């Protein structure tokens with residue numbers, strides 16, 4: 001896969017030299033290129049922004065500079081038939097999800113355009129959209145100063161799904177099937193006693209069936225506590241009697257084929 005990241009702070013992306021993404025680059029699984037947007041300016045001050053038409057606070061990134069950068073970076077290399085997909089990190093984008101990461105991992109060429117200030121002139125997405133797929137994505141409901149941190153998140157989430165990047169593919173399989181739609185259960189390692197705190201005895205028992213049940217119970221409890229939206233989205237067909245018992249204790253039940261909580265939810 002090829003990924004290009006364009007930013008006025010290319011040094012921000014140096015984290016992509018490290019760890020699993022860095023290794024994927026060195027082994028040739030990933031062709032990742034970071035560019036300085038100012039390389040496409042042509043004035044003495046290397047200007048990338050200007051005041052917003054219609055007034056208001058802050059600055060907007062100029063379409064001519066971004067257009068020149070993206071036209072060059074997204075142009076298919078000779079003999080490279082893959083259609084580049086432009087990703088624009090912005091708090092007003094569609095929420096970036098694991099499903100989106102899985103889809104993007106199937107693309108041949110991703111380009112991330114990191115905006116700063118109040119964002120990029122809207123004509124850029126329109127211009128690029130005439131020739132390429134364009135997706136504006138948000139990594140969550142909070143505001144960052146620019147798209148760089150979000151680009152790091154998107155690249156890491158996508159690259160770890162590429163074949164050969166994660167050392168033990170069983171980790172990926174476990175993530176996707178392990179407990180579909182639930183948060184992970186708590187994990188422990190040695191020593192079995194630390195600062196007066198014990199590892200739950202069942203995990204030392206060697207009884208695989210009891211361990212699996214305990215983990216599933218903890219995952220259900222955690223999800224009900226922290227992410228009730230995920231519990232409500234569970235497919236009842238994926239729940240066994242023990243699951244339903246745990247959920248009932250927490251005030252959830254299946255009503256009209258849906259997992260729901262509240263007065264008529266308690267059995």
Ligand code: 6GU
Pocket residue numbers: 088089090091137138139140141142143144145146147150
């Ligand atoms: Cl993608 N960009 C910025 N600037 N802020 C964000 C974001 C992205 N996602 C959440 N907040």
